[in-house]
Amino acid sequence: MRGSARVALLLAVAGAGAGCEVPTVPGEAPAYEPTALTGGRIYHWPLGATVAIHVHADAPADAAALREDVLAGTAAWRGALRYDELRVRLVERAEEADVVVGLGGDGYPVAVDACGAFGIAAGFTLLCPAADSVRTLPLRSGATGRVKVAVVIDAAATPTAAARRAVVAHELGHAFGVGGHSTRDDDLMYAEPRVAAPSARDGQTLRYVLHRPAALRL
Amino acid sequence: MTTAARGLARAAAAVAAVGVATLPASAQGPAWVGAAGVAATSPLLRDGNGTEVRLRAQPFVALRAAVARGRPHRLAPLAAARLGAAPVRLRAPGAAWSGGTAWQADLGGGGELQPAAWLRVRALVGVSWLRGPRDIDPFAGARSLRPTLEGGVTLLRSGDRLGLDVAVQGYRLAPRGGSAGGVARLLVGVSHALGASHAR
Numbered sequence: 001m002r003g004s005a006r007v008a009l010l011l012a013v014a015g016a017g018a019g020c021e022v023p024t025v026p027g028e029a030p031a032y033e034p035t036a037l038t039g040g041r042i043y044h045w046p047l048g049a050t051v052a053i054h055v056h057a058d059a060p061a062d063a064a065a066l067r068e069d070v071l072a073g074t075a076a077w078r079g080a081l082r083y084d085e086l087r088v089r090l091v092e093r094a095e096e097a098d099v100v101v102g103l104g105g106d107g108y109p110v111a112v113d114a115c116g117a118f119g120i121a122a123g124f125t126l127l128c129p130a131a132d133s134v135r136t137l138p139l140r141s142g143a144t145g146r147v148k149v150a151v152v153i154d155a156a157a158t159p160t161a162a163a164r165r166a167v168v169a170h171e172l173g174h175a176f177g178v179g180g181h182s183t184r185d186d187d188l189m190y191a192e193p194r195v196a197a198p199s200a201r202d203g204q205t206l207r208y209v210l211h212r213p214a215a216l217r218l
Numbered sequence: 219m220t221t222a223a224r225g226l227a228r229a230a231a232a233v234a235a236v237g238v239a240t241l242p243a244s245a246q247g248p249a250w251v252g253a254a255g256v257a258a259t260s261p262l263l264r265d266g267n268g269t270e271v272r273l274r275a276q277p278f279v280a281l282r283a284a285v286a287r288g289r290p291h292r293l294a295p296l297a298a299a300r301l302g303a304a305p306v307r308l309r310a311p312g313a314a315w316s317g318g319t320a321w322q323a324d325l326g327g328g329g330e331l332q333p334a335a336w337l338r339v340r341a342l343v344g345v346s347w348l349r350g351p352r353d354i355d356p357f358a359g360a361r362s363l364r365p366t367l368e369g370g371v372t373l374l375r376s377g378d379r380l381g382l383d384v385a386v387q388g389y390r391l392a393p394r395g396g397s398a399g400g401v402a403r404l405l406v407g408v409s410h411a412l413g414a415s416h417a418r
Contacts, residue, residue: 021397021399021400022260022261022263022264022399022400022401023261023262023263023264023356023391023392023393023396023397023398023399023400023401024263024264024265024266024393024396024397024399025263025264025265025266025355025393025394025395025396025397026266026395026396027265027266027267027268028266028267046313047308047310047313047315048308048313048314048315048316048317049315078353079353081353082265082269082354082355082358083265083269083271083308083317083354083355084308084315084317084318084351084353084354085308085315207267208267211265211267211268211269211310213311213312
């Protein structure tokens, strides 16, 4: 075979490689119903958005511990994602936050009686649907904010650090878009969470939700 | 070793054998060529949930060395190295977001022909190192090194050391939990002969 023929052959092979099917990953179904608590409506943050979270507790030691719980929970949920769909940063002021996570009490910065809430005995997540979006929640200070989701943790119902960490991670699952509970107790989104990190089934469910059109835009 | 990898290894051996077998006793030193340009890459991944992972336009720099062998129409052994970087872009229905930067380094060997004064044609086999954000598939979980095939041409103006480079590179990529597929890169740039031994 002449040299030019060899070059032409390799060019043809390279071209054929270019024409191959694109690398693919199959789509996923949710491991459990992710909209049972929202009347069948999917909600989530815009993909690729950075969600600002403010952590609140009256006592500085509680705030520091809660902050660690939030960081651990967000890292665990982010680890379940495949395309960096959700980023999180912590902010110092409630006025700058999209989500407030705090211990319940008079000092909690969001007016949580604004509308309905869902959650578990040890914590709940509040968001207020309005047509195809979610209302901004009022701040108790009267300042203008942008909080769309409020997470309230009941300190009395989470007496141990492990229990609190599990509840915070569970509620963050709701805050990120999982509007349902699992029936399996090895999932983080089980109604009474016993683990502090999302299972493969939890991750699968959040990934499904994030890639469906949101009926409620956050 | 996969069938594709075995095929690439055989092709590499064939090209190397051609180069060695036809080396003249009076082979000159290598002719060095530097190049720079931009690459466009086909999608790296499609997810059944609707997400597509792509690279934006990817600037690159490259260096090639061909062993001049007296008669320009004969196949000259060629080695090449290239480095490029590009922002990762993710798309889903109704959404698009950025995912950091991906780096790609290529190392290859093959042969080059100059069938006319204004044209050089080359083909290479090699390996490509692709590295990107670890929290984004296919950079997470997929091997960083993979075999590649590449073909390209350089259009030269008579008496000019400057050339227009066009090349196509192809490789296979296997994302975690998914099906392997092909990725193609179209590379366009300018090249410039380096040193005094370029003229063949």
